[in-house]
Amino acid sequence: LAKTTQPISMDSYEGQEVNITCSHNNIATNDYITWYQQFPSQGPRFIIQGYKTKVTNEVASLFIPADRKSSTLSLPRVSLSDTAVYYCLVGPMNYGGATNKLIFGTGTLLAVQP
Amino acid sequence: GAGVSQSPSNKVTEKGKDVELRCDPISGHTALYWYRQSLGQGLEFLIYFQGNSAPDKSGLPSDRFSAERTGGSVSTLTIQRTQQEDSAVYLCASSSLLDRDEQFFGPGTRLTVL
Numbered sequence: 001l002a003k004t005t006q007p008i009s010m011d012s013y014e015g016q017e018v019n020i021t022c023s024h025n026n027i028a029t030n031d032y033i034t035w036y037q038q039f040p041s042q043g044p045r046f047i048i049q050g051y052k053t054k055v056t057n058e059v060a061s062l063f064i065p066a067d068r069k070s071s072t073l074s075l076p077r078v079s080l081s082d083t084a085v086y087y088c089l090v091g092p093m094n095y096g097g098a099t100n101k102l103i104f105g106t107g108t109l110l111a112v113q114p
Numbered sequence: 115g116a117g118v119s120q121s122p123s124n125k126v127t128e129k130g131k132d133v134e135l136r137c138d139p140i141s142g143h144t145a146l147y148w149y150r151q152s153l154g155q156g157l158e159f160l161i162y163f164q165g166n167s168a169p170d171k172s173g174l175p176s177d178r179f180s181a182e183r184t185g186g187s188v189s190t191l192t193i194q195r196t197q198q199e200d201s202a203v204y205l206c207a208s209s210s211l212l213d214r215d216e217q218f219f220g221p222g223t224r225l226t227v228l
Contacts, residue, residue: 034216036217042219042221042222043118043205043207043219043220043221043222044157044217044219045219046216046217046218049216085156087156087157104149104156104157104159105156106155106156107156
């Protein structure tokens with residue numbers, strides 16, 4: 001399973017764009033990149049998933065360079081309610097057996113200030 | 115539709131007692147995960163069930179921990195002879211290839227061992 005590395009924490013202010021980068025140097029050909037968000041006292045929830053280039057949804061954008069050894073989650077114009085832990089996961093989509101699973105790391109704590 | 119549910123939401127027990135935590139996954143989801151999250155920490159993978167395959171128990175911290183999944187649906191995590199270091203929030207998630215393997219989390223069970 002590809003190991004991921006993220007900053008432990010980041011600070012931002014309301015209205016700013018926030019970019020959180022995740023390194024995954026040994027990503028495999030069939031691995032996808034998925035980001036989750038976790039608020040205090042809640043389970044994580046899916047934000048966005050991609051394989052290459054750029055993916056955008058109503059919440060965030062995900063930028064993946066050609067070598068796929070890193071990815072950047074971009075949150076436009078953050079608000080106080082975006083304060084949460086953000087996890088980057090890398091793993092295959094086609095789960096074929098019991099050993100295929102995604103592992104959550106420690107994540108990045110984003111603190112948005114007024 | 116119904117999401118992942120877990121029970122109880124809170125459990126306080128005395129050191130040395132056994133506890134059972136229950137997870138009801140989303141109907142039709144073949145994959146089920148158990149995680150543990152200590153205060154201020156990331157998620158710690160415990161066990162993974164996928165369909166009828168043998169579960170991946172590689173994350174269980176000791177032989178006091180066990181889990182089963184009956185009929186490919188409901189799962190029970192059992193902790194025998196609980197210790198104070200077992201105090202944490204225990205999260206369950208389920209996923210399906212039809213939902214891009216997105217993990218849907220339950221609200222968790224907060225276990226406190228006195």
